[in-house]
Amino acid sequence: MSVPYYDNNAKEFFSSTYQVDASDLYEEFLPLLKPQSLILDAGCGSGRDTLAFIQSGFKVTAFDASKDLAELASKHTGQTVAVAEFSNFQSNILFDAIWACASLLHVPPLNLPDVFNHLASFLKPEGIFYCSFKYGSGVTSRDGRQFTNVDENTLQKIILNTSLKIHKKWITRDLRTDRKSEKWMNAIFYKASLSQN
Structure with missing residues (x-):
């Protein structure tokens, strides 16, 4: 589990991420939504993206597994950020979109299909789901954290038995200026309606 790392380093992580410019990612995601759509920010970290979406006129529910990060x-x-892990998040409402930026990468590979299925259960039919992972294969460890790396083949396998279909996938460089050498796999899925399954 990576939660202890984020609890112990919440202020440092917040400071290093809350001002990072993610506008290029927003430009891929937000035009797919209608005004005032409901977005679930899953694993919101510093809340950077939640705030950007609110400022763009969307309604956002956010949660993070780290209590200290959720407070920041x-x-x-x-607005209140709930404390929950992906597998035990619950909601009484369905969302138009899910945003999981650099958060699902801490889920072990074997658990990812179940986590995607669980989160997708809170999406409206035709709802969209953005996620990003470090580009590559296998699992790596750093600073007490585990990272599940994803490439094109892994991405396809993860959603094979889910209600999600790939809308678009693309590779970007890290948004942080000191990590430009790192590559990320980005994907936008949509939730197929019953007639499409």
Whole structure:
């Protein structure tokens, strides 16, 4: 589990991420949504993206597994950020979109299909789902954290038995200026309606 790392380093992680410019990613995601759509920010970290979406006129529910990060994100966004893990998140409403930026990468490979299925259960039919992973294969460890790396083949396998279909996938460089050498796999899925399954 990577949660202890984020609890122990919440302030440092917040400071290093909350001002990172993610506008290029937003430009791929937000035009697919209608005004005032409901977005679930899954594993919101600093709350950077939640705040950007709110400022763009969307309604956002956010959660993070780290209690300390969730508190910082709540202050940053001006709204309550729930504390939950992907597998036990619950909601009484369905969302138009899910945003999971650099968060699902801490889920072990064998658990990813179940986590995608669980989160997708809170999506409306035709809803969209953005996620990003470090580009590559296998699992790597750093600073007490485990990272599940994903390439094109892994991505396809993860969603094979889910209701999600690939809308678009693309590779980018790390948004942080000191990590430009790192590559990321980005993907946008849509939830197929019953008639499409």
